[in-house]
Amino acid sequence: MTADPHTITDTELHDIIASARLDLELFVITDFDDVQAILHVALDHTHEPTRDQLNDIALWSVENGTHLLLTIDATSGLRPASASLRVTETFVHPDDNAPASEGLRHVLNELLAHHHALNTALDQHRNQSPAPQQADIDRLEALAESLALPSELLDVDIHDVFSRQASGINNSGLEGQIAALLTHLGPEGTEQLIRAAAADTKDPN
Numbered sequence: 001m002t003a004d005p006h007t008i009t010d011t012e013l014h015d016i017i018a019s020a021r022l023d024l025e026l027f028v029i030t031d032f033d034d035v036q037a038i039l040h041v042a043l044d045h046t047h048e049p050t051r052d053q054l055n056d057i058a059l060w061s062v063e064n065g066t067h068l069l070l071t072i073d074a075t076s077g078l079r080p081a082s083a084s085l086r087v088t089e090t091f092v093h094p095d096d097n098a099p100a101s102e103g104l105r106h107v108l109n110e111l112l113a114h115h116h117a118l119n120t121a122l123d124q125h126r127n128q129s130p131a132p133q134q135a136d137i138d139r140l141e142a143l144a145e146s147l148a149l150p151s152e153l154l155d156v157d158i159h160d161v162f163s164r165q166a167s168g169i170n171n172s173g174l175e176g177q178i179a180a181l182l183t184h185l186g187p188e189g190t191e192q193l194i195r196a197a198a199a200d201t202k203d204p205n
Contacts, residue, residue: 005116006049008042008108015045017101027100029091029107032065038107053115054108062196069192070114080118081189 017024021041029035036059043054060069062084070082085091093106 005109005113006053007112008046008050008105012042012046012050013101013105013108016042016104019045022104024100024104027103029087029103031087032059032061032068035059035068035087035091035107035111038104039111042108050108050112053112057111057115060192060196062192069189069196070111070118071189072115072118080122081192082114082118083188084192085114 016022019041021044022038039054039057039059043051046054056072058071058073058079060071061067062069065087067084067086069084071079073079091107091110093103095102098106
């Protein structure tokens with residue numbers, strides 16, 4: 001993890017603008033849909049590592065789109081989440097006189113900055129989490145070798161274990177689902193998703 005978040009390059013910004021998929025003459029950031037639209041366009045007109053980082057991001061509409069929740073997909077299977085972000089405070093350029101192109105740059109740099117912050121927090125969590133005991137790893141590896149068990153024979157078992165886990169979570173009722181979400185998203189992220197889900201049931205459109 002780098003000390004500073006990645007930022008959009010001038011070339012990438014030019015390519016996004018040149019795609020003509022965003023009307024800069026009408027450029028304004030007011031709600032979730034505006035940020036989501038920019039993210040989708042940027043995915044088609046950026047390069048590594050920008051594209052990879054933006055591709056990790058999922059945005060969730062909260063409070064009728066005035067706020068959003070940003071999550072990233074981590075290789076560990078965890079999905080760290082940001083706090084609830086007010087769109088007009090987080091993604092509108094602080095300079096009212098800034099050109100639309102800089103407003104666009106600001107939105108993308110904010111997304112990348114939150115990606116960086118969540119990855120940094122995840123790295124810190126991993127460093128604080130207890131590692132598997134090497135003695136247990138060695139003992140079980142020796143057992144598998146003594147039984148002449150090739151690693152590929154464990155593939156189906158591993159898949160079955162995690163499939164049953166997912167099924168068990170969904171079959172454990174609301175309390176079990178919330179407990180699982182807390183593990184992956186933390187208290188604030190879980191609360192925001194619950195609120196968003198409740199809002200969706202009231203307003204399916």
